[in-house]
Amino acid sequence: MFPFRVRTTGILFAGAALAGSGVLAAPSAQAVSGVRYVTPGQSVQAAVDAAGSGGTVVLAPGTYPGDVSITQSGVRLIGPRTGRAEIVPGANASCGGYGICVFGSSGNLLKNVRVDGVTVTGFAKTGVMGRYTDGFTVTGVRSRSNGEHGIGEEFSVRGVFTGNTAQDNAQSGLFVGDATAAKGTKVVGNSASGNRIGVHIRRGRDLGVTANTLTGNCAGVFVVGDSSSPVAGDLDITGNRIVENNRYCPPNPRIAYIQGSGIVLTGAQQVRITGNTITGNQGASPMSGGIVMAPSISGAPTSFQTVVGNTVRNNVPADLAERDPRGSGTRYLGNSCTRSEPAGNC
Numbered sequence: 001m002f003p004f005r006v007r008t009t010g011i012l013f014a015g016a017a018l019a020g021s022g023v024l025a026a027p028s029a030q031a032v033s034g035v036r037y038v039t040p041g042q043s044v045q046a047a048v049d050a051a052g053s054g055g056t057v058v059l060a061p062g063t064y065p066g067d068v069s070i071t072q073s074g075v076r077l078i079g080p081r082t083g084r085a086e087i088v089p090g091a092n093a094s095c096g097g098y099g100i101c102v103f104g105s106s107g108n109l110l111k112n113v114r115v116d117g118v119t120v121t122g123f124a125k126t127g128v129m130g131r132y133t134d135g136f137t138v139t140g141v142r143s144r145s146n147g148e149h150g151i152g153e154e155f156s157v158r159g160v161f162t163g164n165t166a167q168d169n170a171q172s173g174l175f176v177g178d179a180t181a182a183k184g185t186k187v188v189g190n191s192a193s194g195n196r197i198g199v200h201i202r203r204g205r206d207l208g209v210t211a212n213t214l215t216g217n218c219a220g221v222f223v224v225g226d227s228s229s230p231v232a233g234d235l236d237i238t239g240n241r242i243v244e245n246n247r248y249c250p251p252n253p254r255i256a257y258i259q260g261s262g263i264v265l266t267g268a269q270q271v272r273i274t275g276n277t278i279t280g281n282q283g284a285s286p287m288s289g290g291i292v293m294a295p296s297i298s299g300a301p302t303s304f305q306t307v308v309g310n311t312v313r314n315n316v317p318a319d320l321a322e323r324d325p326r327g328s329g330t331r332y333l334g335n336s337c338t339r340s341e342p343a344g345n346c
Contacts, residue, residue, distance in 0.1 A: 044068050045092055048075060059118060065090025067123065070102045073110050079117030079140070086119040097124035099146065104132035106155065116140055123147065127169070130156050139163050149175040150195065159185040166192040172200035173217070179204045187212065196249045196258065197222045198242070201235065201268075208236045215242070218249035218258040219287065220278070225267030226298045233268040233305075237276065244280040254297050259283035262315060265305060266324075267296030272306045282316035286323065290315035290337065293322045293330065301326035312337040320345045 036047040036055065040062030047057045054074035061083025068077065068087060077100070079085040087099055095101035099120035104110035110133045117140040120127035127143030130136035130153040137160040143150035150166030152175030153159045159176065166173030173192030176185055177200075185207040191214075192198035198214030201207070201223045214220035220242035225232035242262045249258045260283025265271055278290045287294050290312040293302040302324040312319040312335055319337035322330065322345070337346040 038064075040064065043092075044077075044087070045094065048077065051075060059085035061085055063088060066092030067095035067098060068100045069094040070100070070110070070113055071104075074112050076114045076116070077118065078114075079119070081117075084119050084142075085117070086121055088121050089123055095125075097147070098129050099123040099125075099127040099143070100129070102128075102130040102133055102136055106132055108132070109134040109157070111135055113137070114139070118142075119144070121145055126150070126152055126175070127166075129153070130159065132156060134158055135160070137161075141165075142167070143173075144168050146170070149173070149200070150192070152176065153185070154178050157183040157185065160188075161186070161190060162188045164190045166190065166195060166198075168194040170196065172197040172222075173214075174198070174212075175200045175202070176204045176207060177202040179207070184208075186210070192217060194247070196247075198245065200224075201232075202226075203232045205230060205232055205234045208238065209240065210236070211239045213241045213243075215244055216247060217245045218247045219261035219264055220245045220281065221263045222258075222261070223263075223265045223268045223271060225265075225269065225296055225300050225302070231269050231300065233265075233270045235271055237263060237271065237273045239274075240276045240278075242276060242278045242281070244282075246280075246282055248283075256286050258287055259285045260288040260316060261285065261292060262290040262312070264292045264294055265302050266294040267298055267300035267302055269302070269304050270306075272308075273310060274306070274308045276310045276312075278310060278312045278315065278319075280314050282314075284317070288315075289317060289321040289341075290319040291321070293324050293327050295324045295326065299326070301328070303327045304329040306331050306333075307335060308333045310335045310337075314338075317341070 053072040056076040112135045114137045119142040124147040126149040127146040133156040144167040150169040173195040193216040198217040251257045262278040262281040318341045320340040332345040
């Protein structure tokens with residue numbers, strides 16, 4: 001269920017009058033009943049700053065050059081009910097390469113910031129990023145062709161990412177990082193395609209990846225544990241559709257090339273993989289296959305997973321693959337699959 005969307009129909013804007021008078025080169029948004037409405041040519045950043053903590057900013061359809069920095073709790077940035085409000089790079093660069101940045105600090109988490117129904121395109125870093133946040137919610141956003149991630153959070157708790165589309169981003173479509181106390185972050189009902197990784201969890205715990213559609217990436221879901229403490233994992237990957245993630249992504253200094261990977265776990269423990277459909281992921285990388293337990297570059301074992309009730313078919317070279325010699329204790333129950341490494345887990 002998505003949050004309410006404030007209607008823009010019937011609202012009168014002051015922008016045209018101000019521009020015609022020559023008083024302002026870039027008119028400011030008009031506030032009506034505590035909500036600030038912005039039309040193309042007006043400054044989204046100025047409206048967010050004026051709205052303040054707990055304020056709401058609603059964008060009319062159109063293109064808005066320049067990034068948007070949110071530094072107060074409770075702010076809501078909302079796109080139009082119909083049409084598209086698209087945020088693209090421009091002269092304003094307060095986010096340092098991010099499209100929409102919601103940045104608190106370790107001693108001051110920004111709480112209950114919401115971004116809903118906008119499009120963010122073409123930024124050098126992540127399209128929509130929360131850092132040091134609590135309850136950061138991103139719904140109905142389209143984030144595409146950004147230089148890092150589509151949508152993500154770091155050092156944050158209780159995030160909600162639902163109903164978004166992440167397409168053709170250089171790294172992951174959806175990203176949760178450095179959150180070993182994530183306290184219930186949810187990645188639910190999103191679509192990710194054409195990215196390096198569909199959903200990327202790095203050093204994360206206590207979160208859920210549920211009912212997402214991940215296709216045409218190099219890997220569908222990638223969970224990286226490294227050597228974090230507490231150990232990354234203790235999370236749920238449930239009810240996702242992970243199909244034909246067969247793009248080629250070149251290696252980097254930390255990992256081999258990625259291609260044809262459904263779900264990859266490396267250095268994570270106690271991950272529960274249940275009720276997913278994972279088909280047609282095919283390649284020859286050390287991480288290719290349907291569900292793959294891969295060695296961690298840090299040496300942390302990939303152990304004690306629960307893999308239950310998944311449909312895992314037509315993945316190459318294997319539907320289920322144990323490739324971490326340090327790994328142990330993973331249970332495979334009730335999966336529909338054909339080939340496993342080693343044999344006997346299907």
